[in-house]
Amino acid sequence: MSFVLPGELVPAQHVNLKLGPGLLQVSDVKNGSVMSTRAGELKHTANNREWWIEGNSRRYVPAPQESVIGVVIARSGEGWRVDIGSAHFASLDGLAFEGATKRSRPNLKVGSVLYARVSLAHKDMEPELECFDAQTRKAEGFGELKGGFLVRCSLQMSRMLLDQSHFLLPLLGARFPLEVAIGLNGRVWVSTKEPKYTIAVSRCIEAVDPDGGGMDERAAKKFLATLDI
Amino acid sequence: MPRPPSPSIPEREFLYASLKQSLRLDGRLPLEMREPTLTFGPDLGWVDCAMGRTRVLASVDGKMVKPTPERPLEGVITIHSEISPMASSDYETGRASDEEVVLTRMLDKVLRRSDTVDKESLCVQAGQRVWHLRLTIHCLADAGNLLDCACLAGIVALKHYRRPEVEVEGEDVTIHHPSERAPIPLAMHHTPYCFTFAYFPDTTTQAVLDPTSLEQRLSAGLLSIALNAQRELCVVQKAGGVPLAPDEVMRIINVAVGKAKELDRIVEKRLQEDWSTRNVEVR
Numbered sequence: 001m002s003f004v005l006p007g008e009l010v011p012a013q014h015v016n017l018k019l020g021p022g023l024l025q026v027s028d029v030k031n032g033s034v035m036s037t038r039a040g041e042l043k044h045t046a047n048n049r050e051w052w053i054e055g056n057s058r059r060y061v062p063a064p065q066e067s068v069i070g071v072v073i074a075r076s077g078e079g080w081r082v083d084i085g086s087a088h089f090a091s092l093d094g095l096a097f098e099g100a101t102k103r104s105r106p107n108l109k110v111g112s113v114l115y116a117r118v119s120l121a122h123k124d125m126e127p128e129l130e131c132f133d134a135q136t137r138k139a140e141g142f143g144e145l146k147g148g149f150l151v152r153c154s155l156q157m158s159r160m161l162l163d164q165s166h167f168l169l170p171l172l173g174a175r176f177p178l179e180v181a182i183g184l185n186g187r188v189w190v191s192t193k194e195p196k197y198t199i200a201v202s203r204c205i206e207a208v209d210p211d212g213g214g215m216d217e218r219a220a221k222k223f224l225a226t227l228d229i
Numbered sequence: 230m231p232r233p234p235s236p237s238i239p240e241r242e243f244l245y246a247s248l249k250q251s252l253r254l255d256g257r258l259p260l261e262m263r264e265p266t267l268t269f270g271p272d273l274g275w276v277d278c279a280m281g282r283t284r285v286l287a288s289v290d291g292k293m294v295k296p297t298p299e300r301p302l303e304g305v306i307t308i309h310s311e312i313s314p315m316a317s318s319d320y321e322t323g324r325a326s327d328e329e330v331v332l333t334r335m336l337d338k339v340l341r342r343s344d345t346v347d348k349e350s351l352c353v354q355a356g357q358r359v360w361h362l363r364l365t366i367h368c369l370a371d372a373g374n375l376l377d378c379a380c381l382a383g384i385v386a387l388k389h390y391r392r393p394e395v396e397v398e399g400e401d402v403t404i405h406h407p408s409e410r411a412p413i414p415l416a417m418h419h420t421p422y423c424f425t426f427a428y429f430p431d432t433t434t435q436a437v438l439d440p441t442s443l444e445q446r447l448s449a450g451l452l453s454i455a456l457n458a459q460r461e462l463c464v465v466q467k468a469g470g471v472p473l474a475p476d477e478v479m480r481i482i483n484v485a486v487g488k489a490k491e492l493d494r495i496v497e498k499r500l501q502e503d504w505s506t507r508n509v510e511v512r
Contacts, residue, residue: 146239
């Protein structure tokens with residue numbers, strides 16, 4: 001485990017190297033060609049093929065193919081402007097939905113919450129979103145999220161929740177049925193039968209969040225037992 | 230980025246639905262406030278006040294100035310507060326937001342115009358030298374109810390501050406360094422605390438104390454009350470929003486009285502704890 005700062009050269013080498021968030025390939029540096037763009041822990045897979053940086057930043061920087069949760073801010077021409085928590089609003093085309101045509105477009109209101117995939121993220125351009133899978137062009141769960149509640153957490157927490165081996169969601173799921181959509185931009189949409197369950201989920205996420213309570217599994221279990229559910 | 234977007238439809242609907250059942254997102258009761266955490270710095274009059282994720286830093290420093298000709302016997306107190314984008318990405322630099330105007334005006338009313346500090350005791354030589362106290366409020370993080378947190382930080386900073394002792398012999402004024410003579414606390418008349426209540430469009434929903442930022446933004450009116458533990462009302466502010474019956478205002482004031490007493494105990498306890506750890510050498 002090593003800690004890197006922005007601008008540091010990273011000894012990442014592999015014949016089939018794949019760079020993840022926080023790493024950038026640079027060509028004009030003599031020795032080594034991979035540079036870090038943010039501060040954090042440098043991590044790689046066991047076979048040294050995939051490298052990335054795990055930081056504790058709170059501000060989302062869009063990256064292609066990441067699933068995010070956005071809030072519609074305004075209509076603009078054929079599409080919508082969506083707040084995904086990044087420095088700039090993202091644009092979502094009216095046709096970027098499964099089965100959408102010029103005539104039948106989904107009816108999104110200002111303030112609607114949607115689950116989308118970042119299709120374009122470039123430092124000089126506005127991010128763009130799509131609500132279908134790139135290969136199949138089917139919705140695959142993307143689209144408007146109705147009802148429920150939006151929980152905000154740190155970016156690190158949203159990545160942790162996406163990890164299938166993380167304890168929190170199975171722990172909560174064993175107590176009551178719940179539906180969640182996790183956006184990598186630090187937003188989690190939660191839908192349950194009763195407001196008290198949603199509040200329990202929200203409080204547990206806050207408690208386990210390394211940026212908040214930072215509880216481990218045992219402490220989280222104890223915390224959940226104190227909640228009135 | 231322009232003004233922050235208003236909360237999304239699911240957030241709004243959920244908050245109203247859960248408040249109807251008297252459930253709050255952080256598990257508090259409607260009339261329960263977040264327990265403030267007070268941290269004192271190495272200097273006297275330096276306080277970091279945190280209520281949940283809302284954090285405000287206040288510091289007091291004093292210097293000698295010539296008083297204004299209109300009030301030659303009174304010291305001067307100035308309050309400097311600014312909300313920067315550091316507090317939350319909702320704020321922007323340059324233009325003073327409505328929140329900032331409200332905060333500045335309320336701090337002025339609660340801390341200065343309510344005669345918290347005895348200004349005449351800040352006079353050293355009539356018409357010649359008086360103390361000028363400068364209270365600086367830095368809003369570090371805003372997770373709702375910045376106003377109450379800033380007022381609390383300001384009042385605790387004033388209570389924590391001690392000014393150097395001054396000796397006047399004829400025309401000569403000697404300021405004794407804190408290491409020579411123990412600095413003396415400010416003469417305070419009372420300690421007002423500010424409490425903010427949020428009202429919602431649905432009139433059957435109970436008002437909530439110490440709103441979070443989501444509650445604050447979805448509220449249909451905020452009522453801020455500043456009062457001290459002796460039941461003396463200093464400021465009642467309600468800028469627009471839902472109309473309230475006099476009975477409701479009286480009920481809320483009674484709630485605030487109880488909270489002020491509670492808060493006063495916490496503040497006094499923390500100040501005493503901090504003072505007992507400080508070693509003031511007197512030679």
